[in-house]
Every structure is written in structure tokens, then in C-alpha cells.
């Protein structure tokens with residue numbers, strides 16, 4: 001018998017306290033629902049931060065992973081892995097890309113994307129073109145280079161010299177991008193929809209302008225679609241709505257439907273420097289991860305999947321607009337694309353997240369005082385309506401709590 005789970009995690013935890021955790025634990029999930037250890041059912045509009053795109057315990061994913069677990073878990077990249085080939089081929093057929101590198105997380109995918117861009121210029125005889133223009137408020141991961149790319153002081157503080165080669169400009173400021181370009185610039189890196197930074201949608205015209213700048217100056221365009229990719233915005237990749245394609249793209253979060261896996265996608269040209277021995281990963285392309293990726297693609301690439309996400313998202317957005325009209329003192333704005341939705345709050349966003357949790361609904365805060373609503377993509381319209389009803393109850397309680405005190409008439 002294994003030892004029982006510790007009861008008072010908060011006091012006895014041996015985990016490094018890097019996360020300010022909510023002391024709530026779950027033992028199973030079904031679709032958009034999570035069941036807590038005390039039996040309470042929560043409506044999950046967080047999806048493990050945009051990871052569980054197909055909900056919890058999706059029968060096809062569970063069966064694929066279980067079947068693979070019986071056969072083979074890991075062989076390493078010393079050998080051919082046909083399941084990697086299959087996943088890579090499907091990702092390329094569905095995108096701008098010609099080649100894929102598999103890794104294990106979003107930060108690692110971004111590291112790979114950055115390395116691919118630097119190596120491209122080096123292979124072209126211009127190794128000095130290692131600098132990358134990035135945007136203020138962006139989030140690209142927690143490794144040393146991806147922290148430098150994001151440029152957020154609160155995350156960089158105390159971790160020594162900042163990795164060289166990233167130039168941040170204000171969000172949406174094309175003139176600033178142009179000013180930042182120099183003889184050492186090799187690439188521009190952007191999230192087509194900024195996730196952690198507050199669910200800020202980049203205008204298609206801005207992405208087009210970046211593409212033109214890259215083409216004019218021989219720069220590579222890198223999209224970080226770690227959060228916005230894999231169906232979250234109602235398209236397999238968020239940029240596909242805009243008609244602008246990158247040279248390199250990073251994926252992770254929903255790629256394995258909950259199994260940890262990341263990927264760097266690139267054109268042949270952009271990946272020209274990535275030859276044998278230039279990059280690697282022990283676990284990258286692991287068979288369990290690939291079975292999760294292929295199973296996720298089985299579902300997402302079925303005809304009608306994204307149309308359904310778009311329809312559900314439209315219903316959600318309409319209901320949220322009504323909610324905003326009912327609570328103008330609490331909600332300033334509904335923003336986002338598809339089911340990557342943000343409510344900019346007029347009270348601390350964390351208060352709304354807490355109030356929603358009291359209504360047994362899970363959401364997650366983002367920058368710019370935004371509450372992110374990230375239901376699994378398989379959410380039904382009835383479950384959307386249930387989510388909005390819980391939002392309404394939470395807002396009603398918050399409104400009462402924040403109402404100006406009435407003078408008691410004498």
C-alpha cells in the first residue's frame with residue numbers, strides 16, 4: 001500500500017514554494033468538469049492554463065495513451081520514431097511549416113525557435129544578426145533566454161545577467177519596431193494573441209506589417225503560439241485567421257491535450273542551420289507524447305471541429321457582452337479570440353477569480369487585470385450557459401460587496 005496523501009499540504013509541503021497555490025486538489029475529471037477530493041464538482045474554464053483542449057479524460061486520448069503505454073514508452077532520438085514522423089507530417093500538412101523539432105514544454109519550444117533563428121543567420125554567414133525584437137508584456141517562458149525575450153523585470157530579478165540579444169518595444173507600436181531594427185537584428189518574435197500579458201489580440205494589419213518588414217530586411221518572423229495555437233482561437237493556429245505566416249513557430253500547451261510536449265515548426269529555409277548535432281532533447285518526441293499529439297490531432301482535424309469551436313465562442317462572447325452590460329462597475333471589457341477570452345476587471349482580477357471559485361468555476365488571472373476564461377474546446381453551449389450563470393452569480397455578490405455604503409436615514 002502506498003502511504004496516504006498528506007492531508008495538510010500547506011504546512012507539510014516539500015515542494016519548492018515557487019507557486020502561490022490554491023489549496024484545492026482534484027482526483028478526476030470528465031470533459032469540462034473537475035471533481036475535487038471532497039467530491040465537489042467544478043466547472044473548469046482554465047483547462048490547466050490552455051492545456052486540456054479536449055477536456056479531461058477524453059476517451060480517445062485516454063485509449064491512445066493507454067495503448068501506447070502497453071507497447072513502448074521511450075527509445076530516444078538515436079533511432080527512427082515513426083510516430084514522430086507521423087505527427088510532424090500532420091502538423092506540416094496543416095500549416096506553413098516543412099519541418100518540426102519535438103521537445104517537452106513551451107519554454108523549450110521557444111528556446112528552439114530562438115536557436116533556429118540565430119543559426120539561420122549564422123549559416124548565411126551573418127552570425128552577428130542574433131538580436132530579436134520582442135514586445136513588452138509578452139511571455140515566452142521561464143528559462144534564461146525566454147525570460148530575456150519576455151523582458152519582464154519581475155521574472156528576471158535576481159537571476160543574474162540577462163541573456164543578451166533581445167530588444168523589447170511597446171505592444172502594437174510599429175514605429176518602435178522599425179526604430180529597433182539594426183544591422184544585428186535577425187528576427188521579430190510575437191504572440192499573435194498575447195496570453196499571459198492580458199489576452200491582447202494583435203491586429204491582423206500589424207502582423208502583415210511585421211511580415212513585410214521581415215521580408216524587406218531579411219528577418220525571420222517567429223510566432224509564439226504556445227498558448228494561442230492548437231485550436232484555442234477557433235483555428236488550428238491563431239495566425240491562420242490573419243493570412244500572415246511566420247517562418248518559425250513554437251507550440252506546446254494544448255499540443256498533447258494534457259501530456260507535456262512542445263514543438264518548433266519551421267520552413268526548410270528558416271531551419272537551414274539546424275543540421276545533425278546542432279540541437280537535441282533526450283525526451284523530445286517520446287512515444288507517449290507522440291501518441292498524445294496524434295490522438296489530439298485525430299480529434300481536432302476532424303471536419304467541423306473548428307467551426308464548432310467558432311460557433312461556441314460566438315455564443316460565449318454574446319453572453320459575456322450582456323454580462324458586461326449588467327455589471328459595468330465590475331467588467332470594463334470582453335476581449336480575445338475564439339475560446340481564448342479575457343474579462344478586464346474594474347476590481348482586482350484575483351477577487352473575481354476567487355468569487356468564481358466560490359461558485360465552483362475555475363478561471364485564471366492574466367496581466368492587465370484580466371480574468372482569463374479558457375474552457376476546453378469541446379465545451380457545449382449548455383456548459384457555456386452554465387459558466388455564464390456562475391459568472392453572473394459571482395458578479396452579483398461582488399457588486400453587493402463593492403456597493404457604496406448607503407446612508408442610514410434617521
Ligand SMILES: *Cc1c(COP(=O)(O)O)cnc(C)c1O
Pocket residue numbers: 105106107108110139140141142191195196224225226227228252253
Ligand atoms: C505558457 C507559455 C510559454 C511557456 O510554456 P511552458 O510550457 O510553461 O514552458 C511560452 N509562451 C507562451 C505564449 C505561453 O503561454
